[in-house]
């Protein structure tokens with residue numbers, strides 16, 4: 001029996017609890033199959049926390065997260081809270097939790113499942129073999145720089161400033177090299193070093209750190225070129241690391257290679273192996289409570305958690321293989337089904353993946 005690890009579970013709103021329940025089912029199966037031991041502590045977050053505690057991120061929830069090894073998050077938000085003031089909006093809790101937990105990078109894998117290649121708008125032969133990860137810096141750059149208006153010679157001017165310091169760049173670049181080392185050992189660092197000073201600092205930093213990782217093949221790609229290459233040769237990328245705004249845009253572009261939002265996992269990481277894992281999608285109020293949600297994004301987030309926080313690569317592989325097997329056998333939830341009348345419910349999909357892991 002391995003050491004007991006602690007997972008904080010914050011299901012949130014809408015389809016959050018439905019997809020998280022399936023992810024927990026998968027965690028329990030891996031305990032049986034691989035002999036792991038987890039405690040899972042639930043805490044309130046988002047709209048439901050506003051209703052019950054008067055704040056989207058109660059102090060108890062933060063404590064549960066801080067005392068855990070990793071956090072599993074569903075999704076938050078919904079029309080019920082859309083007109084609330086900023087402090088009483090579920091999405092404010094998302095920003096708060098990232099900050100309080102010291103999460104400085106967002107990781108988004110984009111993996112093509114062969115049997116779903118046709119769901120993408122790109123040609124199947126272009127997508128073949130695509131398995132990449134975008135590592136986006138989350139705490140710096142133009143989104144957080146000083147912003148102001150002033151009167152200029154040509155009338156009113158608006159100013160957004162982009163600032164990065166060398167330690168912010170170093171920590172994310174090192175993390176990206178480490179992640180590449182656990183994958184296919186290729187890193188693309190994306191910047192705009194031909195025009196931006198922050199990008200020149202970024203590139204210098206990458207080049208200074210690179211010799212510490214001699215087994216990683218490094219390329220520098222300008223962001224505009226990267227946007228093109230993602231559509232032209234997506235399978236040639238392994239890990240892409242970039243600053244906040246470029247990462248915001250490129251991670252959404254990369255996500256669309258795969259076709260369905262119900263399939264996309266993500267991780268937000270801090271120092272060391274601590275991480276928060278969640279599906280890329282939101283709370284989908286339009287389908288909440290109907291058993292229609294695809295749980296695969298959340299289940300694949302568990303695989304990411306096993307790989308990045310716990311180093312349980314064998315179980316991560318087993319989860320990813322089980323998902324691929326179930327899809328290969330033709331099983332679909334309605335978001336990815338060609339024939340909606342044959343679509344599986346959220347729990348049926350979770351059960352099939354659990355069964356495939358037990359068989360593995």
Ligand code: NAI
Nearest residue numbers: 075076077078261262281282283284285286287293294335
């Ligand atoms: P959304 O991702 O919730 O839904 C977009 C569309 O995709 C909807 O038609 C939905 O039914 C579908 N969809 C999403 N996840 C699915 C799944 N697992 N299976 C099947 N279909 C799925 O984005 P939307 O509608 O813009 O936002 C809804 C709420 O979620 C808002 O309150 C928003 O603020 C919040 N949100 C929360 C996020 C988070 O918790 N990290 C991220 C994005 C949005």
Ligand code: MG
Nearest residue numbers: 248249251252
């Ligand atoms: Mg975005």
